[in-house]
Amino acid sequence: MPSVSRHWALTWRLRRQHLVDGADSSVEVVRTLAAVSVFGSDPDLAVRRRLADPGAPGEVQRALSDGRLVRTFSFRGSVQVMAPETAGAYLALRAAGRQWALKSWVEHYRLRPDDWPDLRALVREVVADGPVPPRAIADAVAGTRFDHLATEFAEPNITLLKPLCWQGDVVLGPPVADGLTLQSPAAAPTWGGIPPLDEAGPRVVLEYVDAYGPCTPAHVHSWLGEGLSAGRKRLTTWWTEVQDRLARVDVDGEDRWVLADRLPELVDVRPEESVVLLPGKDAWVMGPGTKDEWVVPAEHRTSMTRGANPVLVDGVVRGTWKVVGGAVDVDAPDAPIDGTAAEVERLETLLRTP
Known part of the structure; x- marks a missing residue:
């Protein structure tokens, strides 16, 4: 088993996260990191600091406007910037908990789990030609069996919007002066859809190890469990499924893992001051x-x-x-x-x- 120091391992991670040499595009940065926080952060600075040619301020907004990136509710119930081609896999994990099926949700919103397919279809139709304000959904549900939700959408009630984001029906559109807008994720040319959970889970575990390794299963549980409510049993199963693609590394006496394909890179790196x-x-x-x-x-x-x-x-x-x-x-x-x-x-x- 290879042995490296913590400084050595973090030097390699700095390179993997484009903080040393810089990436070629904002999409490459966001795909590597999985998600870039919006609230309480500066996503434009986070991304441009990682670009070989950072260009002018506003790169993330430009990428959102032309569909190279999307904004949606995902990790920790907050808003992140994500790459359209990979976002669906993370949303699949977030939706797996079926929060909308909890008794408290059913009673509060008067929505049974089997009501959601029809509501989702209605919402997808409204946002198909978006971006539109949430008021457009309120107008569409008025006079239907979902009439009681009109006020919730008009306000809008962010909590009610989140499951629609998690299930890939909507993403956040360009912000406007009087509030948020919604649009179809399919407006992004590279939108990859929501894959089956048993496909998405192992994929995102590998993506995490690739960007944040050398790491431990506990880090995966924190990122995908606490972050996306993926469920400890599922995460343990997915870690087991991908272990043949991982390599164990001794880091200052602690066992950690990287992708087996990345091991030669890690071993070749030398610690650098930064x-x-x-x-x-x-x-x-x-x-x-x-x-x-x-x-x-x-x-x-x-x-x-x-x-x-x-x-x-x-x-x-x-x-x-x-x-x-x-x-x-x-x-x-x-x-x-x-x-x-x-x-x-x-x-x-x-x-x-x-």
């Missing part, structure tokens, strides 16, 4: 989770959970940064001066800060 400034709630932190002291030492866990902007030194959170008076201000006493200065210059260029 300083990276990222927006709050970035996938680098949220992927392994703020409990993972590999990336988030205990003294920084609270600030990361609250969404502070992390300063990474060799992949580990060592402080925070913010913009003060038009300049990037770093609070990371242990960060090397030269590396920090270079990263601040890069970040200010990305932000177009004087």
Whole structure:
């Protein structure tokens, strides 16, 4: 079994997540990370920091507008930017819990599980020529057996919209001044649909290990279980199914796993010193989770959970940064001066800060 240091492993992960050399496109970045947070973060900065040619601010919005990326409710009940070709597999896991079939949901919305197919068909018809405001769905259900939901859609009730996103009926359209819009995910040319659960599960386990390895089954349970409510039994089964495609690695005495195909890359990497400034709630932190002291030492866990902007030194959170008076201000006493200065210059260029 190969043996590497934690610094070594994190150097490799920095490369896998395009934080060293940079990716060719925003879609490549988002596909690698699986999802990029919207609320409490800066998805444009998170993506452009990972591009070889970051271009002008607004790249993520441009990609959303032309269908290269989509926005939808997925991880932890929040909104993420995702790649259309891979989003469906993650949504399949989120929908597997069938939250809308819970007794509390059935009673509150007066919707039985066997009512949902007809409601979903109606919604798909409304958003087919979208983007449309939720009010359009409210108007469509008025006078039907779903008339009692008109007010819920008109408000709109975000909780009621989420299962429609999870099942691939709608995604969030371009934001407008007076609220959100909805559209069909099929508006994205590469939308891959919602695959069967037994196909989606093993696929996303492998994708997680590919981006966030070397990792453990506990990390998969955190990302897909706590994040998507996939269910511990399912995740354990899927991990077992893909184990023949994984390779065990000793990292400072701890067993972790990477994709077997990636093992030669990991072994060939050599530890490098680095300083990276990222927006709050970035996938680098949220992927392994703020409990993972590999990336988030205990003294920084609270600030990361609250969404502070992390300063990474060799992949580990060592402080925070913010913009003060038009300049990037770093609070990371242990960060090397030269590396920090270079990263601040890069970040200010990305932000177009004087």
